[in-house]
Amino acid sequence: MTVAVDFKNVDIVFGADQAGSLAMIDQGATRAEILEKTGNVLGCAGASLTVHEGEISVLMGLSGSGKSTLLRAVNRLNVVSRGQVLVKDGDRTVDVVTCDEATLRRLRQKQVAMVFQQFGLLPWRTVEENVGFGLELAGVPEAERKARVQKQLQLVHLDQWSKKYAHELSGGMQQRVGLARAFATEAPILLMDEPFSALDPLIRTKLQDELLQLQAELKKTIIFVSHDLEEALKIGSHITIMEGGRIVQTGAPEDIVLRPANDYVRDFIANVNPLSVLTAWNVMRDRRDLEQGDNGWVWLDRRKTTRFKIDEHGLVAAAERDGKPAVWVSCADVERQPEEGAQVFWANPGTPLKTVMLAMHRSQTAPVALFDEGSRFVGAIGIRDVLSAVLRR
Numbered sequence: 179m180t181v182a183v184d185f186k187n188v189d190i191v192f193g194a195d196q197a198g199s200l201a202m203i204d205q206g207a208t209r210a211e212i213l214e215k216t217g218n219v220l221g222c223a224g225a226s227l228t229v230h231e232g233e234i235s236v237l238m239g240l241s242g243s244g245k246s247t248l249l250r251a252v253n254r255l256n257v258v259s260r261g262q263v264l265v266k267d268g269d270r271t272v273d274v275v276t277c278d279e280a281t282l283r284r285l286r287q288k289q290v291a292m293v294f295q296q297f298g299l300l301p302w303r304t305v306e307e308n309v310g311f312g313l314e315l316a317g318v319p320e321a322e323r324k325a326r327v328q329k330q331l332q333l334v335h336l337d338q339w340s341k342k343y344a345h346e347l348s349g350g351m352q353q354r355v356g357l358a359r360a361f362a363t364e365a366p367i368l369l370m371d372e373p374f375s376a377l378d379p380l381i382r383t384k385l386q387d388e389l390l391q392l393q394a395e396l397k398k399t400i401i402f403v404s405h406d407l408e409e410a411l412k413i414g415s416h417i418t419i420m421e422g423g424r425i426v427q428t429g430a431p432e433d434i435v436l437r438p439a440n441d442y443v444r445d446f447i448a449n450v451n452p453l454s455v456l457t458a459w460n461v462m463r464d465r466r467d468l469e470q471g472d473n474g475w476v477w478l479d480r481r482k483t484t485r486f487k488i489d490e491h492g493l494v495a496a497a498e499r500d501g502k503p504a505v506w507v508s509c510a511d512v513e514r515q516p517e518e519g520a521q522v523f524w525a526n527p528g529t530p531l532k533t534v535m536l537a538m539h540r541s542q543t544a545p546v547a548l549f550d551e552g553s554r555f556v557g558a559i560g561i562r563d564v565l566s567a568v569l570r571r
């Protein structure tokens with residue numbers, strides 16, 4: 179995986195006494211202590227984060243936790259006091275903290291585009307003129323600009339509106355135009371600072387979907403600031419949680435939900451439905467951790483209701499449930515299966531936990547088997563694994 183942006187031990191202090199504040203950071207001082215002693219504001223301290231190409235990396239935290247401060251370091255809208263911000267620039271890597279003005283200007287034009295809250299469409303311009311605005315500023319010739327704008331508008335299904343003025347569109351449509359404009363620039367890296375936070379929930383959800391759809395097509399690298407965990411879990415491939423200027427946890431959405439690093443993160447996830455992020459993979463017990471019986475049989479559950487006989491290729495040769503031969507049935511067919519005979523449901527590691535639970539419910543809490551793409555047995559999920567994950571215990 180190629181690294182697109184690499185924050186290395188980034189400290190940002192707002193104020194005159196940089197040396198004094200940095201010394202206090204080194205001693206582990208809090209933002210309040212630094213403010214009291216030096217009068218300076220700690221933006222962020224010791225922030226290290228690697229963002230890979232094609233990823234949506236979400237910075238999350240309460241107001242004032244330092245998300246925007248860190249984001250704005252990527253194009254040097256904020257000056258970094260200490261540390262490095264390495265940005266991929268074609269075949270090379272540039273440290274934005276130390277690069278010269280000409281390099282910075284080029285980076286801002288070609289590599290890193292910033293998307294502000296609500297996108298700020300220009301009401302006196304048509305939809306296509308708005309979408310093409312960034313390209314115009316970058317000096318892209320008219321014919322090329324038109325073609326790219328048209329493609330972008332098709333992606334958000336607004337091509338028939340291209341000649342309308344921004345004010346003639348509904349709020350939600352305007353946001354979609356803004357999104358199209360952001361994706362229309364050639365910059366591979368997009369910085370998005372709470373772009374949807376002022377929108378009503380319905381439009382917001384639609385735009386998140388739209389963003390994911392555009393991203394699937396265009397595969398930008400996106401650093402996205404949000405204070406809404408549901409949003410972060412939905413769109414983020416990685417989530418970084420900040421508190422008081424410091425990163426407290428970074429990981430995949432399911433890592434955050436399953437293993438919150440401290441009470442601050444725990445508070446965030448308290449109201450999140452774990453079923454919206456967890457998959458079978460997150461809760462399964464590995465095949466090697468299951469209890470082995472004789473002659474290649476392995477127990478799927480602790481209660482020993484269900485077992486498989488596994489052949490030398492890792493495939494299931496026979497199944498038994500409550501001492502009787504059983505057939506194995508995909509979780510995907512759970513709704514269609516008649517409830518008769520001994521069955522063992524199976525899923526793939528990527529199957530949503532919710533589907534697994536449906537199968538368990540259907541089978542009177544029998545364990546669910548997990549197979550990889552080659553139909554090899556990889557592990558099992560018992561009712562206790564599910565309860566632990568859902569209750570986070």
Ligand SMILES: Nc1ncnc2c1ncn2[C@@H]1O[C@H](COP(=O)(O)OP(=O)(O)OP(=O)(O)O)[C@@H](O)[C@H]1O
Pocket residue numbers: 192219220221239240241242243244245246247248405
């Ligand atoms: N240019 C600046 N000058 C002085 N202090 C600043 C500046 N920018 C940010 N700060 C301070 O740095 C701290 C972190 O602010 P930041 O905007 O990064 O927080 P945030 O997590 O993005 O919060 P929000 O969601 O409210 O935008 C805050 O205390 C803020 O007041």
